[in-house]
Amino acid sequence: MEHGAPMLEVFGIWFNLSNVMMLLxxxxxxxxxxxxxxxxxxxxxxxxxxxxxxxxxFVKGIIKSNMDWKDGGRFHVLGITLIMFIFVSNxxxxxxxxxxxxxxxxxxxxxxxxxxxxxxxxxxxxxxxYGIKLKGLKGYAGGYIxxxxxxxxxxxxxxxxxxxxxxxxxxxxIYAGEILLTLLAGLASAGAFGFASAIVPMMAWQGFSIFIxxxxxxxxxxxxxxxxxxxxxxxx
Amino acid sequence: MFFDHLVLGATGEFLNxxxxxxxxxxxxxxxxxxxxxxxGPLMGVMxxxxxxxxxxxxxxxxxxxxxxxxxxxxxxxxxxxxxxxxEIVENxxxxxxxxxxxxxxxxxxxxxxxxxxxxxxxxxxxxxxxxAVREEVVALSLLAATKVLExxxxxxxxxxxxxxxxxxxxxxx
Numbered sequence: 206m207e208h209g210a211p212m213l214e215v216f217g218i219w220f221n222l223s224n225v226m227m228l229l230x231x232x233x234x235x236x237x238x239x240x241x242x243x244x245x246x247x248x249x250x251x252x253x254x255x256x257x258x259x260x261x262x263f264v265k266g267i268i269k270s271n272m273d274w275k276d277g278g279r280f281h282v283l284g285i286t287l288i289m290f291i292f293v294s295n296x297x298x299x300x301x302x303x304x305x306x307x308x309x310x311x312x313x314x315x316x317x318x319x320x321x322x323x324x325x326x327x328x329x330x331x332x333x334x335y336g337i338k339l340k341g342l343k344g345y346a347g348g349y350i351x352x353x354x355x356x357x358x359x360x361x362x363x364x365x366x367x368x369x370x371x372x373x374x375x376x377x378x379i380y381a382g383e384i385l386l387t388l389l390a391g392l393a394s395a396g397a398f399g400f401a402s403a404i405v406p407m408m409a410w411q412g413f414s415i416f417i418x419x420x421x422x423x424x425x426x427x428x429x430x431x432x433x434x435x436x437x438x439x440x441x
Numbered sequence: 442m443f444f445d446h447l448v449l450g451a452t453g454e455f456l457n458x459x460x461x462x463x464x465x466x467x468x469x470x471x472x473x474x475x476x477x478x479x480x481g482p483l484m485g486v487m488x489x490x491x492x493x494x495x496x497x498x499x500x501x502x503x504x505x506x507x508x509x510x511x512x513x514x515x516x517x518x519x520x521x522x523x524x525x526x527x528e529i530v531e532n533x534x535x536x537x538x539x540x541x542x543x544x545x546x547x548x549x550x551x552x553x554x555x556x557x558x559x560x561x562x563x564x565x566x567x568x569x570x571x572x573a574v575r576e577e578v579v580a581l582s583l584l585a586a587t588k589v590l591e592x593x594x595x596x597x598x599x600x601x602x603x604x605x606x607x608x609x610x611x612x613x614x
């Protein structure tokens with residue numbers, strides 16, 4: 206079950222080409238969906254425009270449940286892009302996996318901890334940036350000794366724990382799903398009996414993975430907004 | 442490196458900085474592109490719709506108030522018109538009564554006057570007739586007396602005598 210990764214070194218920096226390719230594909234799909242469905246915008250929405258507006262309202266609801274829209278409006282674009290990008294990424298690995306010469310090429314980009322940790326770190330760093338920008342350096346620093354002074358070490362740990370859990374949760378869910386799919390696919394290709402016994406759990410697990418992928422995308426955006434509101438909102 | 446054993450999925454014995462860079466660049470680029478080409482216009486349209494709905498509601502509220510006002514106005518106008526009409530009818534009735542009385546009075550006075558005039562006329566005519574008859578009677582009597590007496594007395598005496606007789610006759614009558 207262990208596959209290699211197509212690595213490439215450019216100027217001493219290592220790229221996992223499979224990750225880069227899948228990220229590009231996910232980004233392309235998201236962009237195409239969003240771009241095509243927002244052509245010919247109308248005041249009375251039809252078809253795909255309704256769908257996109259539903260997503261926007263959904264993310265707006267997530268933000269509003271965490272903070273004032275006055276503060277949270279600036280994260281709207283980030284939230285919509287995150288939820289669509291992560292959802293599409295999660296879905297990409299479901300239909301098949303492509304292995305070429307022992308290297309795994311086609312998979313979910315979110316089944317790689319580097320990618321998810323990068324997204325998580327980006328979100329957390331953004332939350333620190335906006336925390337300083339909106340509340341000032343003093344207000345931002347004061348956030349570390351709330352609600353009690355002796356909780357300062359815990360608050361420091363929390364920042365790193367948040368980053369780790371945010372990234373690893375997504376990675377773990379998707380990676381585990383893909384591992385199981387790979388195992389089932391191996392069973393299915395083992396023979397007629399194997400195929401017959403694998404097809405039902407395969408379908409069930411793929412259906413469940415769609416659900417997991419959607420839930421994880423939602424949770425990632427939800428937690429993003431929770432962390433943002435911790436840093437940005439006055440009350441928490 | 443320190444993180445090496447933490448890298449779960451990748452099989453390299455190194456932290457692949459390239460993936461981190463690629464993820465960041467791709468995601469941020471995607472976000473910027475989407476903001477420009479998809480979310481921006483979509484948000485604009487949604488904002489536009491919100492404004493439209495707001496203004497529509499405002500317009501509806503305004504026109505409702507206006508129609509309410511107009512209705513009140515019409516109602517009061519109608520009420521005025523009704524009272525005015527009533528007044529006019531009442532006046533006309535009163536005027537009618539007055540002129541009827543007047544006409545009746547005038548007619549009555551006129552008829553009274555005509556009657557009086559007629560009576561006067563009758564009286565005049567009678568007097569005239571009586572004096573004419575008297576004259577005729579005098580002449581006839583004179584003629585008769587002349588014939589009867591066959592004696593001519595002075596016409597002066599005669600006339601006086603006859604007049605006396607007639608006056609006597611009038612008294613007797």
